[in-house]
Amino acid sequence: MKLSSILILFAVLLASCSEQAEEITVGSFNIRYHNSGDSIQGNGWEQRCPVVCNLIRFNDFEVLGAQEVLHDQLLDMLQGLPGYDYVGVGRDDGKTKGEYAPIFFQKEKCKVLKSGHFWLSEITDRPNKGWDAALPRICTWARFKDKVTGFEFFCFNLHMDHIGVEARKNSAKLVLNKITEMSPHIPVVLTGDFNVDQNSPNYAILEGSHLLNDCYKVAKVCYALNGTFNGFHINTKTESRIDHVFVSPDFKVERYGILTDTYRTQVAESTPQQNGNFPKEVSLTKYESRTPSDHFPVKVVLSY
Numbered sequence: 319m320k321l322s323s324i325l326i327l328f329a330v331l332l333a334s335c336s337e338q339a340e341e342i343t344v345g346s347f348n349i350r351y352h353n354s355g356d357s358i359q360g361n362g363w364e365q366r367c368p369v370v371c372n373l374i375r376f377n378d379f380e381v382l383g384a385q386e387v388l389h390d391q392l393l394d395m396l397q398g399l400p401g402y403d404y405v406g407v408g409r410d411d412g413k414t415k416g417e418y419a420p421i422f423f424q425k426e427k428c429k430v431l432k433s434g435h436f437w438l439s440e441i442t443d444r445p446n447k448g449w450d451a452a453l454p455r456i457c458t459w460a461r462f463k464d465k466v467t468g469f470e471f472f473c474f475n476l477h478m479d480h481i482g483v484e485a486r487k488n489s490a491k492l493v494l495n496k497i498t499e500m501s502p503h504i505p506v507v508l509t510g511d512f513n514v515d516q517n518s519p520n521y522a523i524l525e526g527s528h529l530l531n532d533c534y535k536v537a538k539v540c541y542a543l544n545g546t547f548n549g550f551h552i553n554t555k556t557e558s559r560i561d562h563v564f565v566s567p568d569f570k571v572e573r574y575g576i577l578t579d580t581y582r583t584q585v586a587e588s589t590p591q592q593n594g595n596f597p598k599e600v601s602l603t604k605y606e607s608r609t610p611s612d613h614f615p616v617k618v619v620l621s622y
Contacts, residue, residue, distance in 0.1 A: 339621040340467050341572065343378055346509035346561050347615035348385040348477070349395075351417060360583060361550050361608060363391060369581045369610040371398030377577070377617055380424050381462065383475030383509030387418040401425055405433040406475075409456040412445055419458045419477045419510070431470070433460040436496065438476065438489040451485035457493060457510075459500070469622060471568075472501040476510040486514055490523040497529055505568035505622065506530070511613065515545070515558035530564040533618045537574035544578050546614050552580060552607045563618045573619040580607045 349370055350356065352363040371394075374382060387395070389408060396402065402422050410416025412435075423430070438455040439448025447454050457476035463469070474493060479485040490512075497506055508530060514520045516532070525532045534540060545556035565571065582605035590601035 339570070340464070340469060341619055341621050342380050342464070343617065343619050344473075344507055344509065344563060345374070345377065345379040345382040345615055345617045346385075346475070346511070346563050347374070347382060348511045348561060348611060348613035349387060349391065350611040350613065351386040352388050352391050356550075359550070360606070361612075363394075365583065366610050367391070367394050367398060369579075371395060373577070373579055373610055373615065374399060374402075374422070377615075379422070379617070380427050381473055381507070382422040383419070383458075383473065384422060385417070385419050385475075385477040385511045387420055388416075389414045389418070392418055392420060395422070403430075405430060405460045406458040407435055407456070409437070409454045410445055416445075416454065417477070419456050419475050421458050421460050421473055421475045421509075423460070423462065427465055429463045429465050431461040431463050433458075435459065436492075438478065438485065438492060440488075442492070447485075448479075448482075449485040449488050450482035451479035452481035453479060455479050455485070455489065457489075457496070459496075461501075461504070471505040471507060471622075472497070473507045473509065475508075476512075478511065478513045480513045483520075486512070486518075486520045487523065490520050494524065494527055494529060506566040507569070507620070508564040509562070509616075511561050513560055515560050517558075521562075524562075524564055529566060531567060531571070533563045533565060533571045533574045533616075533620075534559060537571040537618070539573045541573070541575040544576060544614060546576055546616060548609050548612055548614060550609055550612045552609055561613055561616050563616050565618075565620060569620040569622055571618055572621050573617075575617045577615045577617055578609075579614075580609055582606065583608055 406420030408416040436442040546561035
């Protein structure tokens with residue numbers, strides 16, 4: 319074989335290899351905390367839990383940052399998510415009390431090298447409320463290793479305060495400082511309910527940094543028919559995205575989606591109805607559409 323032919327073959331093989339990228343599916347999902355008021359309105363955790371778990375399994379999230387997860391919900395989700403484990407603690411005592419901001423991950427695909435948490439506050443190492451926050455707020459982190467490729471990355475997951483403006487601003491700055499301190503040379507994913515949308519100055523602190531990109535803005539394919547908060551009201555629409563997934567420039571964002579899945583609950587005393595245009599085997603029964611949570615989950619497919 320001539321030298322020129324060998325060089326051409328080598329170039330083709332090199333180009334082919336360079337186009338092959340590994341992918342990972344990441345999500346953020348505020349599942350809504352378990353409370354009796356939701357049950358009265360027909361949105362109880364008992365009926366939502368199977369939907370939430372099946373949604374996660376179907377979308378095959380390898381890593382998922384969740385928010386508003388109470389301890390009983392955490393146990394329910396682990397039972398409904400075979401093959402998954404988690405890292406995280408309750409924000410009220412650093413153990414099991416209060417809401418978790420856990421990171422769920424597939425055990426077969428991801429290995430936890432390190433993990434921990436810090437409070438979104440001036441005092442980061444123990445439970446407390448920071449700045450003007452109404453409640454204690456926590457950020458969970460983990461350093462993962464892909465068991466197949468050996469690829470390592472950090473994931474941070476948080477839930478910012480819903481009241482404190484200063485708390486949200488300073489929480490954003492704190493998270494950026496932690497990322498710089500803990501993972502200066504390792505790819506990063508940041509998920510969470512930030513309680514600010516894409517028009518907020520506090521969002522700009524994160525999106526405008528050199529550390530992170532908003533997956534919504536840089537995705538090759540973006541599928542977002544609604545914002546991320548629904549309040550259990552299925553027939554409403556918003557442009558506001560308060561749940562975000564940010565990534566460091568090491569990642570390419572192949573796909574971004576806001577999953578507006580619904581499920582149905584039967585209306586009392588409804589009877590099946592048939593339509594002459596349908597086959598006789600088809601009957602329709604009146605049901606009510608519901609959402610698995612008062613937030614829609616965010617799904618991103620990343621390549622590296």
